Amino acid sequence: MLNMGHMVIRGLAGKIIAVCERQRGRKQLQDLWEYIMVNNESRIEQQVKDKIKVLNKQRAVLLIAFIILIGILVFSPAAETKALSARLSVFCSVILMLCGAAFVISFRDLLLLLIMASGIPTVLLSLGQIRFELFLILLLTNVGTVFTASITGKAITRSFTNETEEINRLKTEATTDALTHLLNRNGLEQAAGTAWVLCKRDKKKVGVILADIDYFKSYNDTLGHPEGDNILRQVADRIKSCFRRETDILSRIGGDEFLIFLPDVNDDCVLEMAQSLSSSIINLKVTTTSENNSCNFLSVS
Secondary structure, three states, X not given: OOEEEOOOOHHHHHHHHHHHHHOOHHHHHHHHHHHHHOOHHHHHHHHHHXXXXXXXXXXXXXXXXXXXXXXXXXXXXXXXXXXXXXXXHHHHHHHHHHHHHHOOOOHHHHHHHHHHHHHHHHHHHHOOOOOHHHHHHHHHHHHHHHHHHHHHHHHHHHHHHHHHHHHHHHHHHHHEOOOOOOEOHHHHHHHHHHHHHHHHHHOOOEEEEEEEEOOHHHHHHHHOHHHHHHHHHHHHXXXXXXXXXXXXXXXXXXXXXXXXXXXXXXXXHHHHHHHHHHHHHHOOOOEOOOOOOOOOEOOEO
């Protein structure tokens, strides 16, 4: 039978509480919960967007200062008024070039900037204030700026994405058991710590199921370690199939030991889930290799 604990495992509870006390406020707990539960691709996309926003904010102040300085120079009272229209057209193109060089902007937004930067020279051309040759040079410059900025922005976004994926991969490796793809002990401490705080805040019960493969050493000794690893994977797969709620926390905490942390459940639900898991593993029909096992097939207790 399965050894079940329901808010009575003092050692685990103490460890979870210690983890919770190290968390820095509700925001960090929610971020950690989202990191474990939210879709990986959506999370990476949002993280890349956040990095781009930070990068753009960091460059915004410097860019504004440059634009103001250039504006003062271009529209200085000491400059000739005859070339005001030409200077205004060039100033629009300069703003576009600076924005394209400083910011990571989507292609759609770049097109909007292109329309705005080319709009004033177009109006001035129609009024005969600037020559067609100047208008054509500025237009080609603006188009080239847009395409160059688009390529650069995609390269920066790709770099941020690769960096974020690598960081997330390392985080996953640090919290996931490589053999079974369940959470390891470190991942359990983080996830269970978050779940404990949320359940405590909402005054919800939690359940804990400890599952230990019966006489697992005999499988390794008789069938070899590769087959023993295969048995661990099969047990992990059955655990995943029995506990499908997004809030269920599944982990391998030792060689043949598994712990399932169940937020928001009652005693009857925990008992039912434990019995279901036991039956599911027996139904694997893996013949036992130990004479001491009262069950003819692979089982957990």
